[in-house]
Amino acid sequence: MNADAKRIVRKCRRFAVRLKEHKNVECIDEPTIEIVLCNVGQATGFTKTELQDIILEKLPNVNLSKYIAEKGESHSFAIFGSIEHSKLFFDTYNGKATQNGIIIYMSYVTKVPSDETIYITDLPSELHILHDFISIEEEIQFLKLFDWVDECNLKNRNVKHYGFEFRYGTNDVDLKAPLENKIPEECSILWERLKEKGLIVNIPDQLTVNKYEPGQGIPSHVDKHSPFGNTIISLSLGSTIVMDWRHHSGSYIPIVVPRRSMLIMQGEARYDWQHGIQPRTWDPVIQERTENGARVRVATSDTVERATRVSLTFRETRQGPCECRYETLCDSRTSETDVAAQLEELHVHQVYEKIACHFSKTRHKPWPKVVEFMSQVQPGSVVLDLGAGNGKNILNRSDIIQIAGERSEGLLWECLGHVRDIPTAQCVRLDLLHAGLRALCADVVICVAVVHHFCSQKRRQQAIATIARVLRSGGKALVTVWAKDQTNSNYICRSGHSDQTVTTVGGLNLPVHENRTQFKHNDVLVPWKCRKVANEKLGDDEGTFLRYYHVFEEGELDSLCESEGLAVDRSFYEEGNWCVICTKP
Ligand SMILES: O=C(O)CCC(=O)C(=O)O
Numbered sequence: 001m002n003a004d005a006k007r008i009v010r011k012c013r014r015f016a017v018r019l020k021e022h023k024n025v026e027c028i029d030e031p032t033i034e035i036v037l038c039n040v041g042q043a044t045g046f047t048k049t050e051l052q053d054i055i056l057e058k059l060p061n062v063n064l065s066k067y068i069a070e071k072g073e074s075h076s077f078a079i080f081g082s083i084e085h086s087k088l089f090f091d092t093y094n095g096k097a098t099q100n101g102i103i104i105y106m107s108y109v110t111k112v113p114s115d116e117t118i119y120i121t122d123l124p125s126e127l128h129i130l131h132d133f134i135s136i137e138e139e140i141q142f143l144k145l146f147d148w149v150d151e152c153n154l155k156n157r158n159v160k161h162y163g164f165e166f167r168y169g170t171n172d173v174d175l176k177a178p179l180e181n182k183i184p185e186e187c188s189i190l191w192e193r194l195k196e197k198g199l200i201v202n203i204p205d206q207l208t209v210n211k212y213e214p215g216q217g218i219p220s221h222v223d224k225h226s227p228f229g230n231t232i233i234s235l236s237l238g239s240t241i242v243m244d245w246r247h248h249s250g251s252y253i254p255i256v257v258p259r260r261s262m263l264i265m266q267g268e269a270r271y272d273w274q275h276g277i278q279p280r281t282w283d284p285v286i287q288e289r290t291e292n293g294a295r296v297r298v299a300t301s302d303t304v305e306r307a308t309r310v311s312l313t314f315r316e317t318r319q320g321p322c323e324c325r326y327e328t329l330c331d332s333r334t335s336e337t338d339v340a341a342q343l344e345e346l347h348v349h350q351v352y353e354k355i356a357c358h359f360s361k362t363r364h365k366p367w368p369k370v371v372e373f374m375s376q377v378q379p380g381s382v383v384l385d386l387g388a389g390n391g392k393n394i395l396n397r398s399d400i401i402q403i404a405g406e407r408s409e410g411l412l413w414e415c416l417g418h419v420r421d422i423p424t425a426q427c428v429r430l431d432l433l434h435a436g437l438r439a440l441c442a443d444v445v446i447c448v449a450v451v452h453h454f455c456s457q458k459r460r461q462q463a464i465a466t467i468a469r470v471l472r473s474g475g476k477a478l479v480t481v482w483a484k485d486q487t488n489s490n491y492i493c494r495s496g497h498s499d500q501t502v503t504t505v506g507g508l509n510l511p512v513h514e515n516r517t518q519f520k521h522n523d524v525l526v527p528w529k530c531r532k533v534a535n536e537k538l539g540d541d542e543g544t545f546l547r548y549y550h551v552f553e554e555g556e557l558d559s560l561c562e563s564e565g566l567a568v569d570r571s572f573y574e575e576g577n578w579c580v581i582c583t584k585p
C-alpha cells in the first residue's frame, strides 16, 4: 500500500467512528450495495448529477439507484442496484474520483438511514393550485410587465405594489390612500380564466409583486384578516418552489408551487393556516404517493435548484372588521386578554405538553442559587414550588414540606417520578393564574423560570400577586426570569442574523429568536429543538417548537414584586437570569 492509500484508510477509519456515533451507520469491509462518500455531500456542493457524470465516464452500465445527500452534511450515500455494481464503483473510484480536485474516499456501509420524510397532513381545505394556468409565452409577457430598476427593496426580497401600498409595519393598507398605479390591465385575463374554470372570484384591487432571488424567501405568515377579503390568489412565474404551510395546531405540510401555476387560498387556507417560503437556494423534491391506503407527501433528499421567482399576489381590500369563523389568527376578533391567553395556550402549554419528556431529560440538576436559597429554609417550613417543571428543584430534605405545583400534565408525570422517593414532598396540578390555594399558606415560595411565559404585563403581575397572596407574613420567595441582556452568560455563543417572524394568535407578528444569540426584542418565540433519535429523520421544522418568552429588563422583576407589596431583599443577575429574593411584610 502506498502512502496515499494508507492515508485514505486512516481517514476512512476516523470517519467510520463518527458516522457510527452520529448516525448509527456502520462502515464495513465486506461489499454491500450501499457506499458512503466520506468527504463529499450537500454541504460541499456535491450533486447527484456530478456523481452520475463520474459513473458515466468509466462505468456506463453501472446502475445508481439512489443518492442520499442530507442537508448540511459533508458526506453522502450512493446506493447501487447490485453488489456487483457497487463493487465496480468502489474499485474504480475509491481514492481516485474528485470533486474540484478533492479526492473522494469511500466505504461500504450498512443501515443507511431513510432519506425520506413522510408528511401525512392533508392539504389545507380551500387551497387550490391550478397547474399550467398560463402558457410559457404568457409567462414571458407577465415577467416583462414589471421592471425592477426602481425596485423597492425589502430585506429578503423585492416588492412592488399596485392599487394600494401594502404597509409592512402594520401588514395592512391605507384605504384612504389609493395608489395611482392600478393593477395592470393585462392581468384581466386571469379573472376571466378563473371564471371559465368555474372559480368565481371578486376582481381584486390590490396587487403585491414579490421577486425572490435564489436564497430569498418570505417568513411564515397569515395575510392579516381585517384589511383583505376571503380570497387571495397568487400567480407564480420563473421558478417552482416549495411553500410551507403550518396550522396553529402544529400541522405542517410542504407544498410544491410550480411556475406558471395559480394558487388560490380561501376560507380555512386563507384564514387559519400560515404560509411561507424558506430562504434557500434549493428545494427538496416532494413526491406524492399512497401508503397504507392514505395519500402522503414525501420529502426526499433529492433537491432542485431555485431560479429567480416572481409572484403576483392579488387581494381584495375590505372595509370593516373580518367576520371569518377562524378566530385564532383573526385580528378582528380577539381582545388583548384573549390574545395573551391563546398565545400561552399555543406557545407555552401545548409546547410543554409536547416536549415534556425531552425537556425533562435536559433538566437534571437544581440550579446552585436555588439550592443555596433552599438550604436556608427553616426546618418545619411549608415550601411551594410554583411551576415546578420536572421537580428538579425539590430537594431531598425530610425536615420541610415541599409541594411541587405544575400546570403541564406531561411535566407533572416527570415530577411525580422525581419526588416519589422524597416522603415529605407532593405534586399537584396547579395553574399560577388560577391557583386554588389558601392565602397565607406558605412559608416559602420558589418560582423558577416561569413568570417570563406569561404573555402580558397584567398576567405577569397576576402571577406575582398569587405568590404574594399565598405567602404568610414574613414568608420569603425566590423568583427568577430570563433576562433580555445575556451578556454575562454562557448562553451567547454567536451573533444573530435571522429576522424571522411568525404570525400567530390575533394576527400578531412575533419575532423568532435565533438560539444562543443576544435578544433583540422583549417578546419573542424561542425555538425548542427536540434532538433526533438515531435512524429517525425529522423534517426541517418538525421537532421544533416555539415557546413564548417575555425577556425581562433590569429592575422589571423588582418593580413587579414591589407593586404586589413584596419587599425586595436581594436582586441579582445570574447566568442570563434576573433573580429576586423578597419578603412578604
Ligand atoms: O410569493 C408568494 O407566492 C407568496 C407571497 C405572499 O404570501 C404574500 O405576499 O403575502
Ligand SMILES: [Fe+2]
Residues within 6 Å of the ligand: 221, 222, 223, 275
Ligand atoms: Fe401571504
